[in-house]
Amino acid sequence: MKILVLGLGNPILSDDCVGLRVTQIIQELVKQPEVTILESSVAGLDFIDLLTGYDKAILIDAIQTGDGKVGQIYRSSLGDLAATRHSCTPHDINLATAIKLGNRLNLPLPRDIVIFAIEVKDVNTLSEKCTKEVEQAIPLCVDMVIAELNSSDQN
Amino acid sequence: MASCKATDAVYHVEPPLAARKLRELFYCAHMMHSHIAHFYALAAPDFVLGPTSNPAERNILGVVAKVGLPIASEVIKHRAYAQDIQATIGGKATHPVCGVPGGMSKVITEEERKGFEEKAKSCVEFAQFSLKLFSDVVLSNKEYMSLITGNIYTMKSYYMGLVDANNKVNFYDGDIRVMDEEGKEVAKFKPAQYLDYISEHAEPWSYLKFPFLKKVGWKGFVEGKDSGIYRVAPLARLNVADGMATPLAQAEYEKMFSTFGARPIHSTMAFHWARLIELLYASERLLELSQDKEITSPIIRTIPSATPDEGVGVVEAPRGTLIHHYQTDANGIIKKANLIVATCQNYAAMNMSIKKVAQGIIKKGTEVTEGVLNMVEMAFRAYDPCIGCATHALVGQAPLEVTIYDSQGEVIQKIERY
Numbered sequence: 001m002k003i004l005v006l007g008l009g010n011p012i013l014s015d016d017c018v019g020l021r022v023t024q025i026i027q028e029l030v031k032q033p034e035v036t037i038l039e040s041s042v043a044g045l046d047f048i049d050l051l052t053g054y055d056k057a058i059l060i061d062a063i064q065t066g067d068g069k070v071g072q073i074y075r076s077s078l079g080d081l082a083a084t085r086h087s088c089t090p091h092d093i094n095l096a097t098a099i100k101l102g103n104r105l106n107l108p109l110p111r112d113i114v115i116f117a118i119e120v121k122d123v124n125t126l127s128e129k130c131t132k133e134v135e136q137a138i139p140l141c142v143d144m145v146i147a148e149l150n151s152s153d154q155n
Numbered sequence: 156m157a158s159c160k161a162t163d164a165v166y167h168v169e170p171p172l173a174a175r176k177l178r179e180l181f182y183c184a185h186m187m188h189s190h191i192a193h194f195y196a197l198a199a200p201d202f203v204l205g206p207t208s209n210p211a212e213r214n215i216l217g218v219v220a221k222v223g224l225p226i227a228s229e230v231i232k233h234r235a236y237a238q239d240i241q242a243t244i245g246g247k248a249t250h251p252v253c254g255v256p257g258g259m260s261k262v263i264t265e266e267e268r269k270g271f272e273e274k275a276k277s278c279v280e281f282a283q284f285s286l287k288l289f290s291d292v293v294l295s296n297k298e299y300m301s302l303i304t305g306n307i308y309t310m311k312s313y314y315m316g317l318v319d320a321n322n323k324v325n326f327y328d329g330d331i332r333v334m335d336e337e338g339k340e341v342a343k344f345k346p347a348q349y350l351d352y353i354s355e356h357a358e359p360w361s362y363l364k365f366p367f368l369k370k371v372g373w374k375g376f377v378e379g380k381d382s383g384i385y386r387v388a389p390l391a392r393l394n395v396a397d398g399m400a401t402p403l404a405q406a407e408y409e410k411m412f413s414t415f416g417a418r419p420i421h422s423t424m425a426f427h428w429a430r431l432i433e434l435l436y437a438s439e440r441l442l443e444l445s446q447d448k449e450i451t452s453p454i455i456r457t458i459p460s461a462t463p464d465e466g467v468g469v470v471e472a473p474r475g476t477l478i479h480h481y482q483t484d485a486n487g488i489i490k491k492a493n494l495i496v497a498t499c500q501n502y503a504a505m506n507m508s509i510k511k512v513a514q515g516i517i518k519k520g521t522e523v524t525e526g527v528l529n530m531v532e533m534a535f536r537a538y539d540p541c542i543g544c545a546t547h548a549l550v551g552q553a554p555l556e557v558t559i560y561d562s563q564g565e566v567i568q569k570i571e572r573y
Binding site: 041042044045046048049093097100101102104105106107 | 214215
């Protein structure tokens with residue numbers, strides 16, 4: 001099974017980099033040839049380019065639900081996700097639409113897409129560091145992603 | 156790319172010709188990916204499905220269902236070509252890392268050049284197809300043409316864009332040319348002189364400022380020659396230029412102006428047509444540059460030797476004229492930066508366009524349906540706005556609020572979508 005671990009985010013907007021930070025640690029820990037680990041700051045139609053050719057994709061990104069606790073980590077599938085701020089820009093389409101389009105075109109997109117979203121506090125301040133509570137969530141998210149990879153091995 | 160050019164200016168260094176060609180080639184690919192995404196994902200649904208069609212279908216998936224999978228595959232394929240070319244030259248398609256003061260950081264191999272050439276040939280054909288699709292779906296539809304040429308989507312303004320030495324459209328370099336609403340050139344200046352021509356007005360209700368022509372002045376949100384408001388982006392670029400620098404795009408340019416029978420064209424919906432003509436130009440120019448063996452030259456950088464201080468870099472972003480202005484210390488650390496972003500340049504016009512459409516189609520007794528709101532939104536969408544860049548902040552969906560007043564000025568209905 002070919003698996004993509006994709007960290008998403010903006011590296012200079014504080015907590016928005018958390019997906020990238022998690023991925024950077026996983027890059028050091030996971031050395032399986034069937035697992036590709038990438039970081040990206042893209043949205044919209046670019047998702048189709050990134051996800052094509054994999055059987056499973058694990059996406060890691062920041063989220064602000066409005067009433068969640070900062071540092072909380074959600075595991076969800078694509079269907080659970082409403083349009084989000086960062087997978088949607090005014091001049092492109094959102095993640096869910098991009099995947100639907102790719103499937104409609106019979107592109108070899110992952111059958112299984114898992115999203116780990118970390119509830120964050122600040123995505124507006126220019127900084128390369130996460131806030132304290134989000135920083136503390138990073139190792140927990142790394143463990144969750146590795147557990148997800150291990151469970152994929154067994155399937 | 157504006158940043159690259161601004162840092163060249165800060166260091167008083169001119170990149171070698173091969174580097175300038177490579178940057179322009181990259182930049183044509185950038186234009187292509189953006190224009191393809193906007194037309195097919197954002198603009199086409201309004202025309203292919205209809206402005207007041209079911210919103211659940213009025214999206215790229217609805218377009219695919221109507222035009223067919225083979226065409227949709229071509230859209231994805233050619234956009235991916237443009238992204239691949241950018242990634243090969245720039246390291247990454249989005250947020251490239253190839254620009255350095257004085258040139259570029261990575262040479263292109265002959266194998267890569269051949270790859271660009273093959274992709275470019277395909278892109279030229281795809282751009283021609285896109286224009287044909289626009290002609291079949293939009294230009295042949297009397298109802299759409301009536302909408303496009305009608306008063307509510309028309310706005311008279313000044314126009315601004317970069318032109319080359321022959322006054323043809325150029326995305327990467329040139330002088331900034333300004334034309335009035337009657338088609339007369341009123342200014343042509345070097346990027347470094349922008350502050351002599353452009354000022355910015357601020358309103359308390361927005362983070363985004365409103366650039367205007369300094370010599371004409373800010374007169375409020377009004378049209379006409381006495382108002383300093385100007386427009387940028389595809390229609391503006393074609394309006395201020397004397398033509399396109401490539402043959403197929405030139406033919407389409409002539410067809411567009413002949414159809415409207417006027418120059419400049421003031422119809423906001425014509426931005427979509429102009430965008431596709433630019434797609435064709437970008438593809439042709441990319442092909443020209445990819446066939447130029449100089450782009451594989453190893454001489455792609457002039458090492459700066461002057462002390463850095465201040466510089467301005469201007470390019471044509473997909474959404475319009477983009478200005479970067481930096482002041483640095485002697486070590487090249489930026490101390491002050493001024494960015495006038497393309498969408499910012501169009502902001503006054505966007506507000507006016509939206510208001511004009513809303514006032515034009517919402518009359519006494521009009522039921523304000525989702526379709527009516529979409530027609531208002533179409534005035535905004537034509538500009539292909541990026542409010543995130545323009546305000547240097549992030550946004551989610553495109554919020555919309557319509558307030559309807561009676562003749563006494565009392566609010567009788569407020570529709571909010573955010």
